Amino acid sequence: DAGITQSPRHKVTETGTPVTLRCHQTENHRYMYWYRQDPGHGLRLIHYSYGVKDTDKGEVSDGYSVSRSKTEDFLLTLESATSSQTSVYFCAANSGGSYEQYFGPGTRLTVT
Amino acid sequence: QKEVEQDPGPLSVPEGAIVSLNCTYSNSAFQYFMWYRQYSRKGPELLMYTYSSGNKEDGRFTAQVDKSSKYISLFIRDSQPSDSATYLCAMSEDGGTSYGKLTFGQGTILTVHP
Numbered sequence: 001d002a003g004i005t006q007s008p009r010h011k012v013t014e015t016g017t018p019v020t021l022r023c024h025q026t027e028n029h030r031y032m033y034w035y036r037q038d039p040g041h042g043l044r045l046i047h048y049s050y051g052v053k054d055t056d057k058g059e060v061s062d063g064y065s066v067s068r069s070k071t072e073d074f075l076l077t078l079e080s081a082t083s084s085q086t087s088v089y090f091c092a093a094n095s096g097g098s099y100e101q102y103f104g105p106g107t108r109l110t111v112t
Numbered sequence: 113q114k115e116v117e118q119d120p121g122p123l124s125v126p127e128g129a130i131v132s133l134n135c136t137y138s139n140s141a142f143q144y145f146m147w148y149r150q151y152s153r154k155g156p157e158l159l160m161y162t163y164s165s166g167n168k169e170d171g172r173f174t175a176q177v178d179k180s181s182k183y184i185s186l187f188i189r190d191s192q193p194s195d196s197a198t199y200l201c202a203m204s205e206d207g208g209t210s211y212g213k214l215t216f217g218q219g220t221i222l223t224v225h226p
Binding site: 004031033040041042043044045048050058090094099100101102103104105106 | 116118120144146148153154155156157158161200202204212213214216217218219
């Protein structure tokens with residue numbers, strides 16, 4: 001499992017509520033990423049981090065924010081959840097000098 | 113047009129068949145090419161990783177990159193039912209502000225039946 005865990009693994013929430021997903025890694029990776037996976041779209045990058053407190057936007061960042069206060073934790077927040085954010089969210093990580101990324105098990109989020 | 117195109121399938125083959133999975137791309141700056149395998153309700157796991165053009169072999173798996181045609185392939189020999197999964201291609205430009213930004217294909221669903 002590449003030492004990456006995600007919590008919660010499943011969540012159902014209502015439109016308009018804030019939601020925070022957590023990614024935790026034990027391999028001291030410098031870089032961490034959040035993706036969403038939807039049918040017909042593959043994996044799309046939401047936000048990524050290249051160090052503690054250093055983050056940047058990905059392809060589909062609108063409606064999402066992230067924070068990284070420790071190397072091992074990367075949080076994804078949906079500020080006001082919408083039905084279009086129903087998806088499976090994956091966290092990934094890697095270290096400098098390597099392009100391959102290692103993925104967590106995913107969080108299945110349903111916004112009703 | 114998407115930057116990376118991958119036929120979503122589904123693809124169904126008998127056990128023992130040779131499977132060919134393909135992706136085309138439009139960004140000539142892509143230098144790193146990966147194949148991930150994803151079992152149902154699991155995270156993707158790295159299967160093959162290549163840099164620039166050429167072939168790479170690992171057991172029953174062979175990855176090919178043809179940068180002149182902007183085309184990559186994954187071949188699976190002697191396919192097994194345990195190979196049934198979704199296969200995702202991914203690629204990245206070389207360093208700088210693009211470091212770590214993978215662009216994925218949509219994934220191909222493969223079923224190998226006994």
